[in-house]
Amino acid sequence: MKTYTNTGNKDTRSGFGAGLTELGKTNENVVALCADLIGSLKMDDFKANHPDRFxxxxxxxxxxxxxxxxxxxGGKIPFTGTFANFSTGRVYDQIRQSVAYSDKNVKICASHAGLTLGEDGATHQILEDIGLMKMLPGMTVINTCDYNQTKAATIAIAEHHGPVYLRFGRPKVANFTPENQTFEIGKAVQLTEGNDVTIVATGHLVWEALEAAKALLEKGISAEVLNIHTIKPLDDKAILDSVSKTGCIVTAEEHNYLGGLGESVARVLALHHPTPQEFVATDDTFGESGTPEQLMEKYGLNADAIIKASEKVIKRK
Amino acid sequence: MPNTQQLQDLTTQVRRDILRMVHKVNSGHPGGSLGCAEFFVSLYQNIMDRKETFDMDGIGEDLFFLSNGHISPVFYSVLARSGYFPVNELNTFRLINSRLQGHPTTHEGLPGVRVASGSLGQGFSVALGAAETKKLNHDKHLVYSLHGDGELQEGQNWEGIMYAAANNIDNIISTIDLNGQQIDGATDDVLPMGSLRAKFEAFGWTVVDIEQGNDIDAILTGMAEAKALTGKGKPVCVLLKTVMGNGVDFMMHTHAWHGKAPNDEQLEIGLAQNPETLGDY
Structure with missing residues (x-):
C-alpha cells in the first residue's frame, strides 16, 4: 500500500493565506475582503502587499x-474571508440571491469549519455548512485536507468562473499532499489502492482515513482511500469505479451526516450501484468546547471511527 | 436629450405598461412602480451616461441597481423602452419561460439587469461593491441605486451605509423612494424610522431632498445637484418623496396597491387616466 509522510503539521488556513499571497502576485483582478478576522484567516500578507485590493x-x-x-x-474576483459559520449560515440569503442566483464570480473562503475549531464551542463550530452550500444551484463546494492542498485549491478557484465555497480549518494537521500540486476541481484523488473497502474522506478526515487504512492492512483488510476535496460537483466516476471493485464504502467528514459528503455519495450509489455504506460524521448534533482531538474522539470522527465503520460495512457486503 | 414633455409622455406610457402587465397576470406590484415612474424615466433617458448595448461589466458607463426588486414592472418597462430588449416582451411578465421574472434577475439573461433583487436590503452592498470596482478600474462613471423606504428596516442596509462613508465611496448616488408605505400599512405605523435625513447624515452621507419626487423637472434638478456632490469624499443619498400609485387616482396615497393587480374595470379607469402616448406593446 502506498504510504504518505507528514512533512510537518500545518494549518489549512495558512495554506489559504499562502495561496492568496500567490494570487496577489499573479492575478491583478483578485481582491480580498475580510470581516475583522485578518489574522485568523491569514490574510495579512495579501493586505500588506496589496492594500488597494484589500x-x-x-x-x-x-x-x-x-x-x-x-x-x-467590472471584472474583479473577490475572495471573502471569515469563519465558516459566518460565511454560510449567517449570510445564506445574501449568498443565495446576490451571489448564487445572480451567478457572481465570488469565492467564499471559510476557516474554522467543524469541530476542530475547538474550545470556542458550538456557537462557532458549524457542522451544517457543506449542506447549506451544496444545495445552492451552481455553487462549487470544496473542502481541502491539508496545507498544500488548500494552497493549490485557493489558486485554482481563481481560474474557475462561478461561485465557490472553499472550506478549511483552524488546527495544525498533517501536511502530506505534494507541494505545488495541480488542483483539479471535481476530480477525486486516489490515495491508496485496495480491494476490500472504499473509504472516501474529505477535509481533516483524509489523513485519518490514511491512518485507518494502515491499521486495517495490519488486520488483513485492504482499503482504497479516495480524497474527495470537491463535494460538488462530485466525482461520481471515481466513487463508482472504486465500489465496483470493493463492494462497500465508508464516507468520512467533519460535518453532520445530514447534508454532507456521505449523503451526496449515497445518492450516486442509489442511482447507479446500490452499495452498503457507513457514515463517519456527526450524528445530527451540535458540538461543544474541548480540544480538537478530544472532540474528534468524542464525536467519532477519527481513524478509530473509520476502522470500526470499515469493519462493520465489510460484514454488510 | 429628451425634453420634459417627451419624458412626461414616456412616463404616461410607462404607467400604461405597468397597469397592463400586472393586470394580465393578476399579480405584481403596481403601487411602488407607479410612484417611481418619473424617476426611472428621468434616470434612463436623461440622467445616466449609459451605453446603447448591454454588457454585465458596464465599464465606461453609469450603472443602476434596483434594490427593491418588487417594483420590477416600472424597471422592465423603462428598460424595454430604453432599448435593452423588445417592448413586446413586456407581454411575458411573470409568465412561465419568461426573462421577466416576478423579481428582476440575471438568471434568464435579461439585458439591463446586473443582479437579482427581491429579498430586500441587499442592494446597498452590491451597488457599493460595484462602486469600489469602478474606483479600482479608474472608471469615473457613477453608480446609482434605488431602495424602498420600508426596505431600510433590513439591517444589512446599515452595514453598507456605514461602510460607504467610512471608505469614502463618493461615486454613488443612492435614492430612497420615500413613499411612506409598506405592505402592512404606513411605515410610521409598521416600524417608524424617524428622520432618514438625520440617520444618513449621522452615518456620514451627504443628503439631497427631492420634495416633488413625481415632478420630472424637480427630479432632474435634484439629481443634478446630487451628481455635483459626487467626487467629494462622501457618498450621496437622495430622499425622493413620491406618492405610491401616482397617476392612477384610486391607487394613490395608500398601501393597498402595493402588491395587488387591478381588475378589468379598474384597469380601464387607470388607462383612461393615462392616454396612450408612444403606443402600447
Whole structure:
C-alpha cells in the first residue's frame, strides 16, 4: 500500500493565506475582503502587499457578501474571508440571491469549519455548512485536507468562473499532499489502492482515513482511500469505479451526516450501484468546547471511527 | 436629450405598461412602480451616461441597481423602452419561460439587469461593491441605486451605509423612494424610522431632498445637484418623496396597491387616466 509522510503539521488556513499571497502576485483582478478576522484567516500578507485590493469590512458579513457580488461587476474576483459559520449560515440569503442566483464570480473562503475549531464551542463550530452550500444551484463546494492542498485549491478557484465555497480549518494537521500540486476541481484523488473497502474522506478526515487504512492492512483488510476535496460537483466516476471493485464504502467528514459528503455519495450509489455504506460524521448534533482531538474522539470522527465503520460495512457486503 | 414633455409622455406610457402587465397576470406590484415612474424615466433617458448595448461589466458607463426588486414592472418597462430588449416582451411578465421574472434577475439573461433583487436590503452592498470596482478600474462613471423606504428596516442596509462613508465611496448616488408605505400599512405605523435625513447624515452621507419626487423637472434638478456632490469624499443619498400609485387616482396615497393587480374595470379607469402616448406593446 502506498504510504504518505507528514512533512510537518500545518494549518489549512495558512495554506489559504499562502495561496492568496500567490494570487496577489499573479492575478491583478483578485481582491480580498475580510470581516475583522485578518489574522485568523491569514490574510495579512495579501493586505500588506496589496492594500488597494484589500477591503476590511468590519463585523458585517452580510455587507461583505453583497460587496463581493457587486465587485464582480467590472471584472474583479473577490475572495471573502471569515469563519465558516459566518460565511454560510449567517449570510445564506445574501449568498443565495446576490451571489448564487445572480451567478457572481465570488469565492467564499471559510476557516474554522467543524469541530476542530475547538474550545470556542458550538456557537462557532458549524457542522451544517457543506449542506447549506451544496444545495445552492451552481455553487462549487470544496473542502481541502491539508496545507498544500488548500494552497493549490485557493489558486485554482481563481481560474474557475462561478461561485465557490472553499472550506478549511483552524488546527495544525498533517501536511502530506505534494507541494505545488495541480488542483483539479471535481476530480477525486486516489490515495491508496485496495480491494476490500472504499473509504472516501474529505477535509481533516483524509489523513485519518490514511491512518485507518494502515491499521486495517495490519488486520488483513485492504482499503482504497479516495480524497474527495470537491463535494460538488462530485466525482461520481471515481466513487463508482472504486465500489465496483470493493463492494462497500465508508464516507468520512467533519460535518453532520445530514447534508454532507456521505449523503451526496449515497445518492450516486442509489442511482447507479446500490452499495452498503457507513457514515463517519456527526450524528445530527451540535458540538461543544474541548480540544480538537478530544472532540474528534468524542464525536467519532477519527481513524478509530473509520476502522470500526470499515469493519462493520465489510460484514454488510 | 429628451425634453420634459417627451419624458412626461414616456412616463404616461410607462404607467400604461405597468397597469397592463400586472393586470394580465393578476399579480405584481403596481403601487411602488407607479410612484417611481418619473424617476426611472428621468434616470434612463436623461440622467445616466449609459451605453446603447448591454454588457454585465458596464465599464465606461453609469450603472443602476434596483434594490427593491418588487417594483420590477416600472424597471422592465423603462428598460424595454430604453432599448435593452423588445417592448413586446413586456407581454411575458411573470409568465412561465419568461426573462421577466416576478423579481428582476440575471438568471434568464435579461439585458439591463446586473443582479437579482427581491429579498430586500441587499442592494446597498452590491451597488457599493460595484462602486469600489469602478474606483479600482479608474472608471469615473457613477453608480446609482434605488431602495424602498420600508426596505431600510433590513439591517444589512446599515452595514453598507456605514461602510460607504467610512471608505469614502463618493461615486454613488443612492435614492430612497420615500413613499411612506409598506405592505402592512404606513411605515410610521409598521416600524417608524424617524428622520432618514438625520440617520444618513449621522452615518456620514451627504443628503439631497427631492420634495416633488413625481415632478420630472424637480427630479432632474435634484439629481443634478446630487451628481455635483459626487467626487467629494462622501457618498450621496437622495430622499425622493413620491406618492405610491401616482397617476392612477384610486391607487394613490395608500398601501393597498402595493402588491395587488387591478381588475378589468379598474384597469380601464387607470388607462383612461393615462392616454396612450408612444403606443402600447
Amino acid at each position: 477591503f476590511q469590512v468590519g463585523i458585517a458579513e452580510a455587507n461583505m457578501i453583497g460587496l463581493a457580488a457587486g465587485m464582480t461587476i
